[in-house]
Amino acid sequence: MKKTLALLLALSVCATAFVGCGGNADSSAKAENSAANSAESSAEAPAESTPEEAESTAETAETPADDSLSAQLLAQYPVNDGAYDFTKGATENMLGRSLLYRGDTSRLAAKLQRAVDDPKAITNICYLGDSITAGSGATGSAKQYTNLINAWWEENMGYYVLGTNAGIGATDSYCAVHRASRDVPEESDIIFIEFINDQDNELYQSTMDSLVRQCLAMETQPAVIIIEPSTEGGGSPQNAHLKVAQTYDIPFISYHDAIIPEIDAGNFQWKDTSNDNVHPNDAGHAVMAQCVLNLFEQVKENLENENKEVTPFDPAAVESPTGDKFAGASLGSMDTPETVEVVDAGTFTKRIQFANFNGGWGSESGGSATFKINCKNLGMLYLKNIKGDFGQVAVKVDDNEPVIIDGDFPGGWGNYAKADEIFSSDEAAEHTVTVEFISGDDKPNFQILNWLIS
Missing domain, CATH: 3.40.50.1110 (SGNH hydrolase)
Structure with missing residues (x-):
């Protein structure tokens, strides 16, 4: 071979x-x-x-x-x-x-x-x-x-x-x-x-x-x-x-x-x-x-003359020019209750799997869901769908202005996983996160594939 x-x-x-x-x-x-x-x-x-x-x-x-x-x-x-x-x-x-x-x-x-x-x-x-x-x-x-x-x-x-x-x-x-x-x-x-x-x-x-x-x-x-x-x-x-x-x-x-x-x-x-x-x-x-x-x-x-002595990388000793904003980043799903607490699943009760992402939350009837997530930064990985019946949701962290996410991708080349940044702060803390449909009854579907947590 x-x-x-x-x-x-x-x-x-x-x-x-x-x-x-x-x-x-x-x-x-x-x-x-x-x-x-x-x-x-x-x-x-x-x-x-x-x-x-x-x-x-x-x-x-x-x-x-x-x-x-x-x-x-x-x-x-x-x-x-x-x-x-x-x-x-x-x-x-x-x-x-x-x-x-x-x-x-x-x-x-x-x-x-x-x-x-x-x-x-x-x-x-x-x-x-x-x-x-x-x-x-x-x-x-x-x-x-x-x-x-x-x-x-x-x-x-x-x-x-x-x-x-x-x-x-x-x-x-x-x-x-x-x-x-x-x-x-x-x-x-x-x-x-x-x-x-x-x-x-x-x-x-x-x-x-x-x-x-x-x-x-x-x-x-x-x-x-x-x-x-x-x-x-x-x-x-x-x-x-x-x-x-x-x-x-x-x-x-x-x-x-x-x-x-x-x-x-x-x-x-x-x-x-x-x-x-x-x-x-x-x-x-x-x-x-x-x-x-x-x-x-x-x-x-040139291997004989190349430097082969490797200095271990120490994150604490090497300054990040961007502040290492996403240090410790991970995926949050139904399978990680230690990082994502479902306060009220509401209508998001369908377990979702798409591509290499498992344990997401899906709704087929509009509605809402509430989570508690300890984080400094938060993003959502969600499905962009070509069927034409995927709607918009408002994602709100505590009392901050909601971020509008649109799962609809009509006429597109195919379904795919889209990642959007939702929230960023300087310190990690526990936050209440709500996801609520704002589209009409003709677009009652939405899938949260994973939360992006750091």
Whole structure:
């Protein structure tokens, strides 16, 4: 199986050889040094997106500022001189641009060294992301970027890879920071984070910040790597995500920067990379895997000289630029009465399961429900439904102004789990939370999939 998967990757990129296939308290200084290294020495909203989500991810400018890392790497690794067949894989310059920020690779080097020393050791690789990570756009599992990476590891590093695909379509890092403790295995050696559904704003810098801190603090000292895809037109939350990577000096791989300059130059078209407005097709998944393996190969080829001494991440000693707003985040459901007390279920008596979320509350007759939740921040994960009979609810925390949530998604591409922030404060306290229908009798349905608690 491993040779078959590796062959598929090789076939996908047959015309291009891999090039140089390659936080702590003083992270600011390290970030500056790593930024210079990236620029000077690197080989260096889903088809499920709602219209507003697709638009929001397009907030990032397509053309990088002259002093940005993207601009520096574009100058160093310019676009192809003329048309290029994307199905042949990434050019060396595309791979050079994709390693937007190399960061501290000591954790990755340590994992690679362990595999060299003991090829039979199990390497746990977790992919935490949205529909792209889940495999959307690929025609089969063997062609997903996640499995192409797993296959390379088995072929080149160690016999045993335990790959965990924690991708859930249409989700973002706001949802992910709450589900990571459930979905990222404690044994993880390498963790990839990919969320094109984020927006380029402070909220998503905060969610990615807390998510990365949570992963870095794991006992296995995993290598944490951010992957940045793109929407059609070049939209991505890259600016917000890159700030987090630089803060904690972790690698940042930009599929966005690999392909968008080529598309802007007319060397190939978006339709060559994707069959919709977001998801990579087979060739796109192969190039995304190439971008990751470019870093792996760089570190592997220089493994003898790479720093492999890993400094444990101490959250108390490393300041969060966003205040680690979502520290200790978790999901609340019927199965966690210690975090969510149902004061009055009212009409929300139906047990709900959707995708990877269990123990939610559903109503099919309007009405209301009341909960007590101890939290500092609160969000709701709810179902967006295409049937046309899902209504609006008012969610009220204590005596604060209610937040209106609309479960209706008529004519949409499909049902999906949507996460909305409801309440935020500086101190944790017990709060009374009411959910009450405000739509008419023709829309009597609503489903709370989980509460997002931190």
